[in-house]
Amino acid sequence: MENAIYIGLSQQMALRRHMDITANNLANMTTTAFKSVAPVFQEFLSDEKQGTEISFVQDYGMYHDKSVGQITGTGRPLDLAISGDGFFSVQTDAGVRYTRNGNFKLDAEGFITTNSGDFLLDETGATIQMDLANPDIEVAADGTINLGGQQSTKLELMKFENDQLLKQEGNGYFNPDGAEAEPVEGIKILQGSLEGSNVNAILEMTSMIEIMRSYTSAQKLLDAEHDMQMKTIEELPSMN
Amino acid sequence: MRALGTASTGMLAQQLNVDVISNNIANMTTTGFKRQRAEFQDLLYQDMRRAGASSSDAGTIVPSGIQIGVGVKTASVYRITDQGGLEATGNDFDLAIQGDGYFRVLLPSGEEAYTRAGSFQMSPNGELVTQDGFTVLPAITVPQDALSVTVNSSGEVQVALDGQVNLQTVGQIDLAIFFNEAGLQPQGDNLFKESTASGAPSIGVPGSTGFGTLRQRYLETSNVNAVGEITSLITAQRAYEMNSKVITTADEMMSTTNQLK
Numbered sequence: 001m002e003n004a005i006y007i008g009l010s011q012q013m014a015l016r017r018h019m020d021i022t023a024n025n026l027a028n029m030t031t032t033a034f035k036s037v038a039p040v041f042q043e044f045l046s047d048e049k050q051g052t053e054i055s056f057v058q059d060y061g062m063y064h065d066k067s068v069g070q071i072t073g074t075g076r077p078l079d080l081a082i083s084g085d086g087f088f089s090v091q092t093d094a095g096v097r098y099t100r101n102g103n104f105k106l107d108a109e110g111f112i113t114t115n116s117g118d119f120l121l122d123e124t125g126a127t128i129q130m131d132l133a134n135p136d137i138e139v140a141a142d143g144t145i146n147l148g149g150q151q152s153t154k155l156e157l158m159k160f161e162n163d164q165l166l167k168q169e170g171n172g173y174f175n176p177d178g179a180e181a182e183p184v185e186g187i188k189i190l191q192g193s194l195e196g197s198n199v200n201a202i203l204e205m206t207s208m209i210e211i212m213r214s215y216t217s218a219q220k221l222l223d224a225e226h227d228m229q230m231k232t233i234e235e236l237p238s239m240n
Numbered sequence: 241m242r243a244l245g246t247a248s249t250g251m252l253a254q255q256l257n258v259d260v261i262s263n264n265i266a267n268m269t270t271t272g273f274k275r276q277r278a279e280f281q282d283l284l285y286q287d288m289r290r291a292g293a294s295s296s297d298a299g300t301i302v303p304s305g306i307q308i309g310v311g312v313k314t315a316s317v318y319r320i321t322d323q324g325g326l327e328a329t330g331n332d333f334d335l336a337i338q339g340d341g342y343f344r345v346l347l348p349s350g351e352e353a354y355t356r357a358g359s360f361q362m363s364p365n366g367e368l369v370t371q372d373g374f375t376v377l378p379a380i381t382v383p384q385d386a387l388s389v390t391v392n393s394s395g396e397v398q399v400a401l402d403g404q405v406n407l408q409t410v411g412q413i414d415l416a417i418f419f420n421e422a423g424l425q426p427q428g429d430n431l432f433k434e435s436t437a438s439g440a441p442s443i444g445v446p447g448s449t450g451f452g453t454l455r456q457r458y459l460e461t462s463n464v465n466a467v468g469e470i471t472s473l474i475t476a477q478r479a480y481e482m483n484s485k486v487i488t489t490a491d492e493m494m495s496t497t498n499q500l501k
Contacts, residue, residue, distance in 0.1 A: 016493070020246065028282050101281070219500065
């Protein structure tokens with residue numbers, strides 16, 4: 001009897017989550033290397049004894065849009081953008097994390113770190129220390145970085161077979177969460193640039209309007225169902 | 241609704257973005273000013289449905305779970321220390337640094353501060369001082385009867401004295417460099433102080449490896465790029481508007497719920 005109400009509610013719950021995700025995308029419109037997220041909905045069939053099937057909405061998972069954001073020049077040597085599919089490797093207290101945010105700093109000892117103070121890793125998995133006597137940092141397109149003098153090393157650039165499995169952790173970090181990282185070749189590092197967020201404002205605004213309208217119509221459904229029940233209650237006793 | 245809080249973090253971030261941009265624009269003609277940029281990062285994520293959780297008793301798993309982010313935060317506001325333009329002033333005591341390094345300044349408190357603004361003056365007793373009258377280190381005294389003062393690219397201060405053929409060296413200006421100059425603590429008045437993040441200064445002669453050279457009678461202008469700042473301002477304003485739209489929509493959705501009979 002109340003199935004219509006439950007179906008309406010399942011839609012409203014899913015829409016609220018969709019709204020939360022849209023809000024997060026829009027809040028991160030100017031976040032460096034942010035990847036926008038979209039929810040994936042599916043029909044959830046409930047087997048009714050009478051033979052009629054009822055379908056609820058279920059938010060099943062989410063999809064990360066992995067397209068490269070707009071790359072803008074900042075003119076700072078330690079701003080690195082990745083053009084192509086790949087991640088920088090960063091050593092955090094909780095283990096190795098992957099990020100596309102190339103806004104790096106030098107710490108007081110000359111190590112290259114992220115904004116959170118975690119160390120950038122080179123090909124061998126070691127941290128990278130610069131020489132103060134040679135402050136001109138040059139990063140080549142293939143990720144080779146000069147350490148001063150004749151020494152150089154190469155940044156560790158990794159990719160994943162299925163990067164949808166990566167878990168977002170905030171700070172632009174992705175947790176591999178069991179997924180296997182493999183070295184990537186043939187992508188380009190652009191020095192003095194940062195990758196912008198790939199949130200598409202128009203898409204997000206349109207989806208927000210859609211969410212709002214669907215939410216209202218689900219509400220209408222609930223109202224109609226409510227009216228019907230009221231009517232039943234009022235009219236049933238006078239039937240005999 | 242989470243969306244309300246999320247959008248408010250977005251609005252706060254854009255507000256700070258505008259604050260940083262307006263400070264850059266306000267300092268467009270400040271000597272030796274370095275533009276700043278606000279860097280944003282995504283905030284925490286809440287796990288609504290974990291990836292890898294089993295979705296049936298046949299052993300299938302959820303390929304990608306649901307993680308809902310709760311907004312944005314400011315990671316840092318950092319200085320971009322690329323070279324500003326050089327402006328010819330013709331003043332003997334105007335010095336510009338081309339390349340890396342900071343002039344050292346002795347504050348009245350006895351502490352050392354660092355600056356890129358080389359618009360120096362003479363004190364009543366002939367010492368080289370900043371616009372605020374703080375001594376430039378190492379202290380250099382120019383004799384009262386000096387006809388002209390020359391500072392060469394490696395920081396040697398030479399004076400021509402009446403009746404003498406050769407120039408006389410009266411001092412040597414040195415520079416300080418830091419591992420992480422973005423970590424210097426700004427004090428206002430174009431001055432910076434050493435911090436834990438910047439590391440200890442390493443002091444050397446202009447022109448030696450890693451240090452910039454000096455240009456006498458030039459000043460370093462600010463490195464603010466007006467076009468770039470205005471474009472960022474437009475982006476920030478639009479992003480602010482969109483986040484406020486999210487709040488309106490979330491509010492409308494809640495009001496719809498409230499109308500439930």
